[in-house]
Structure formats: structure tokens, C-alpha cells
Amino acid sequence: MSFTFFILFFNYLLKYFDYKYIIIYFEYQSTLMKEEEIQDELVSIRRLMERSSKFISLSGLSGILAGIYALIGAGFALHFDHFVIPQFNYSSDDSGSYSFRLSFPPLLIIAFLVLIASIGTGIFLSLRKSKKNGQPIWGKVSQSLLFHMATPLITGGILILVFIYRGYYGIIAPATLIFYGLSLVGASNFTFADVKYLGLCEIILGLIAACLPGYGLFFWAIGFGVLHIVYGSMMYFKYDR
Amino acid sequence: MKVPFDKLDKAFENRLRLQIMSVLMVNDRYDFNSLKELLDTSDGNLASHLKGLEKEEYITVNKSFLGRKPNTNYEATEKGKIAFKQHLDALEQLIKQQKIK
Numbered sequence: 515m516s517f518t519f520f521i522l523f524f525n526y527l528l529k530y531f532d533y534k535y536i537i538i539y540f541e542y543q544s545t546l547m548k549e550e551e552i553q554d555e556l557v558s559i560r561r562l563m564e565r566s567s568k569f570i571s572l573s574g575l576s577g578i579l580a581g582i583y584a585l586i587g588a589g590f591a592l593h594f595d596h597f598v599i600p601q602f603n604y605s606s607d608d609s610g611s612y613s614f615r616l617s618f619p620p621l622l623i624i625a626f627l628v629l630i631a632s633i634g635t636g637i638f639l640s641l642r643k644s645k646k647n648g649q650p651i652w653g654k655v656s657q658s659l660l661f662h663m664a665t666p667l668i669t670g671g672i673l674i675l676v677f678i679y680r681g682y683y684g685i686i687a688p689a690t691l692i693f694y695g696l697s698l699v700g701a702s703n704f705t706f707a708d709v710k711y712l713g714l715c716e717i718i719l720g721l722i723a724a725c726l727p728g729y730g731l732f733f734w735a736i737g738f739g740v741l742h743i744v745y746g747s748m749m750y751f752k753y754d755r
Numbered sequence: 756m757k758v759p760f761d762k763l764d765k766a767f768e769n770r771l772r773l774q775i776m777s778v779l780m781v782n783d784r785y786d787f788n789s790l791k792e793l794l795d796t797s798d799g800n801l802a803s804h805l806k807g808l809e810k811e812e813y814i815t816v817n818k819s820f821l822g823r824k825p826n827t828n829y830e831a832t833e834k835g836k837i838a839f840k841q842h843l844d845a846l847e848q849l850i851k852q853q854k855i856k
Binding site for chain 2: 549552553555556558559562563565566567650653654
């Protein structure tokens with residue numbers, strides 16, 4: 515019924531219009547349908563390129579929390595040994611290392627606790643986000659991210675241990691900041707590009723800290739505390755919401 | 756009105772092939788299992804499309820062993836990269852033409 519109606523209608527069209535118009539009309543329809551498919555295709559390509567090469571499960575919230583832990587840690591450290599901080603300098607003379615040795619264990623314990631808490635929070639929140647993203651937490655991308663982060667971190671860690679052993683305590687604050695910054699810059703190829711700028715800020719801060727011995731704890735609080743909070747909230751508003 | 760459908764690469768008509776190629780564009784190499792996990796497909800389906808791309812000489816295959824497990828890596832060739840870029844350009848042009856009309 516409807517088919518015969520269509521044929522009649524078609525004949526009517528042929529009478530009054532040129533063939534060409536109709537052909538163009540059908541072609542137009544088919545390309546319209548194609549357009550949505552193409553858009554879909556392009557979106558999926560972009561997402562795949564990102565998901566296959568970047569670890570997008572890093573959470574901004576973990577940055578904020580790590581910064582807060584660091585500030586709390588810095589507060590405790592100040593409480594424990596306010597008299598030692600001015601001794602945080604490059605000289606390894608007897609009086610300096612003596613007073614440092616007194617306060618060193620609590621400072622070390624605080625730093626260690628802050629580190630463990632930050633890494634734990636980071637892993638936990640990334641796990642949660644990776645489930646939402648559908649990106650495996652332990653895959654090709656996270657492995658290369660960790661490798662590129664670990665290389666400068668382990669190098670710096672060992673170097674700092676050697677310096678501590680030799681009594682150059684003043685090197686600790688600038689060196690940790692600089693090597694942490696280098697590891698972030700190295701890792702930034704495998705995650706959000708913003709991480710690179712955080713890394714550059716840490717490196718600059720570390721270099722400034724190296725010029726001003728005696729304020730190590732202060733620079734630590736800025737680098738690991740304030741910067742993490744600023745960067746974490748930027749990431750949070752940009753990607754997590 | 757001329758639509759450059761003929762510029763679209765026949766080898767990329769299948770969606771999975773295009774996806775494989777886009778992964779290999781941003782990564783130097785990618786192994787079979789990671790690809791399977793990322794693209795969420797079956798072994799057979801992925802293997803047949805990889806073979807298709809290999810036949811076009813768009814990718815190369817490196818087989819090796821990790822311990823006792825076989826590990827197959829894929830890499831995009833220069834020819835494949837050029838073809839992928841041309842295909843994307845053609846897609847882009849199609850969309851641009853739509854917008855002008």
C-alpha cells in the first residue's frame with residue numbers, strides 16, 4: 515500500500531524535478547549519517563591515544579591530601595627540634611652534626627610517615643579512579659610511569675644517603691626537592707601534562723633552597739605541602755569533576 | 756558537491772583496525788595482551804585484524820619470549836603512519852564540508 519504510494523510519489527517528483535536534485539538529496543542524507551559516525555570515530559581515536567599512552571587515573575585529591583600530610587609533618591618537625599633548623603647548613607663541623615644527630619630520628623620518622631601516607635593515599639585514590647576509567651592500574655602505562663619516576667628518585671635517594679653518611683645534612687632539603695622535581699618531569703610524558711609544571715616548580719624551589727641553607731624545613735613545607743595542595747586542587751577541578 | 760570518500764583508506768574501514776593504528780601512533784610498540792585489554796576484544800578478532808594490517812605493511816611484528824611465555828610486539832611502520840594521517844585528514848575534510856553546507 516505504502517509502497518505503491520511511494521512509487522506514485524516518486525513519479526510525481528520525476529515529473530516536476532530534475533533527476534539530479536533527487537540524487538543530490540539522497541547523497542546528502544547518506545553523508546549526514548556518515549558525519550555522526552565520523553565524529554564518533556574521531557572521539558574514540560582521541561580517547562584511545564590518551565588511554566594507551568597516559569596514566570589518567572592519577573587523582574588530584576591525592577595531591578591535596580599529600581600536601582596536607584606534609585604540612586602536618588612539618589608542624590610536628592618544628593615542634594620537635596626548633597633549635598636544630600638553623601644548623602641545617604653545609605658545614606659538617608662537630609657542633610652542627612651533634613645537635614642534628616639529636617633530632618635526626620624524629621625528623622626521619624616524620625618524613626617516612628608522611629611519605630608512606632602520601633603513597634598509600636595516592637594508590638588508593640588511583641585504584642578508585644582507574645575502576646571508573648576502565649584503565650588497568652597495573653598495565654603498560656603505569657609501569658612506564660613508575661619506571662621514569664623511579665630512576666631519578668632512586669638515584670637521588672642513594673646520593674642523599676651518601677651525603678648524610680658524610681655529614682652534609684644541608685644537602686637533604688634541596689636535593690630531595692630537585693630529584694623529586696626531576697622525577698615528575700620525567701614521568702609527565704606518561705600522565706597529565708600539568709605534572710611537568712609541578713616538577714619544574716619543585717626543581718626551582720630546590721635550587722633556591724640550595725642557595726639559602728638553614729631554611730630546609732621551610733622549603734620542604736612549601737615544596738611538598740603548599741605546591742601539592744595548589745597543584746592537586748588544580749587537577750581536581752580540571753579532571754575529576 | 757564532491758565528497759572525498761575515495762581518500763578514505765580501505766584498510767581502516769574496520770573500526771578495530773583504526774583503533775589499533777591509533778594506539779601504535781602514540782606508542783613505540785605495544786604487545787598483544789595489552790592491546791587486547793585496552794580494546795576489549797577477543798583473541799581471534801584482534802589477531803585477524805592485526806594480520807590484515809600486517810599484510811598492508813602498516814605494522815611490523817616482533818615475536819620474542821619472556822621466560823617461557825611468548826610475547827608479541829607490534830610497531831607502526833612509516834608507511835602505516837602516513838596512511839593513518841591521510842585517513843584522519845580525509846575524515847576531517849568530510850566534517851568540514853558538512854559544516855560549510
